[in-house]
Amino acid sequence: MNWGLVRSIIVLPGNVLVFIPAAILWISKRLGYSPKFAAPGQFLFWFAILGAGIGLFFSIWTATLFVKFGKGTPAPWDPPKKLVVRGPYCYVRNPMIISVLFMLLAEALLFHSWPIAAWLMVFFIGNSIYFPLVEEKSLEKRFGDDYREYKAHVRRWIPRLRP
Numbered sequence: 832m833n834w835g836l837v838r839s840i841i842v843l844p845g846n847v848l849v850f851i852p853a854a855i856l857w858i859s860k861r862l863g864y865s866p867k868f869a870a871p872g873q874f875l876f877w878f879a880i881l882g883a884g885i886g887l888f889f890s891i892w893t894a895t896l897f898v899k900f901g902k903g904t905p906a907p908w909d910p911p912k913k914l915v916v917r918g919p920y921c922y923v924r925n926p927m928i929i930s931v932l933f934m935l936l937a938e939a940l941l942f943h944s945w946p947i948a949a950w951l952m953v954f955f956i957g958n959s960i961y962f963p964l965v966e967e968k969s970l971e972k973r974f975g976d977d978y979r980e981y982k983a984h985v986r987r988w989i990p991r992l993r994p
Contacts, residue, residue, distance in 0.1 A: 838906065842906065843905060843906060844890065844931055844934075847931055847935070847954060848931065848934050848935065848938070851950060852935070852938050852942075852944075852947050852950065855944070855946045855947055855950055856942060856944065856946075856947070858946075859944065859946050864946070866942040866943050866944040866946075866947075867942070867943045868941065868942060868943075869940060869941050869942075869943060875940045875941075875943070876940075876941065878940060879936075879937040879938075879940035879941040880937070880941075881937075882933045882934070882936050882937035882940065883933070883934050883937035883938075883941075885930075885933050886930040886931065886932070886933030886934035886937065887930070887934065888930075889919060889926055889927070889929070889930035889933070890927065890930040890931065890934070892918060892919065893905075893918070893919060893920070893926050893927040893930065894927070896915050896917060896918050896920065897911045897915055900913060900915050900917060901913050901914070901915040905927060910973075914970075914974045914977050914978055914981065916981055916985075919990075920985070921985070921994035922985070922990040922991055922992075922994060923985060923986060923987070923988065923989065923990040923991070924981070924982065924985050924986065924987050924988075925958070925962065925987055925988060926990075928958050929988070931954070932951060932954070932955060935947065935950065935951040935954060936948075936951060939951060959988075962987060963987075967982065970982075
């Protein structure tokens with residue numbers, strides 16, 4: 832078992848997908864807003880399950896690629912040593928964050944929670960600022976021209992149709 836990967840999953844997505852949404856729901860309830868859980872017969876329930884499934888699938892796939900081919904983890908304390916440009920990374924530069932967005936959307940739909948939807952937007956906007964200012968510069972330093980070429984051909988958030 833790769834304990835670095837396990838730790839990165841608990842700390843990073845665990846906070847974004849579990850602890851912060853739980854705190855949001857708790858605070859919402861204390862402020863008088865009681866979100867309703869989508870019932871299994873409702874369209875939103877199944878749409879949320881589909882979104883969560885897609886997000887979970889891509890989250891596992893991208894983390895596995897970091898371990899297997901990048902020789903690291905998604906965590907900043909154990910980053911990939913090699914540039915990963917296969918699988919979903921052929922189509923979009925940040926499939927791991929997109930998978931988290933899918934799961935946050937699923938949570939917002941499942942709990943009928945506009946505060947969790949607002950958290951999704953804050954998370955996306957924060958990453959939209961962080962990636963070009965910090966992450967991409969770090970990747971350019973670590974991987975040089977390979978990353979610059981990859982960045983020139985693969986978009987940050989919108990997947991291209993062909994690799």
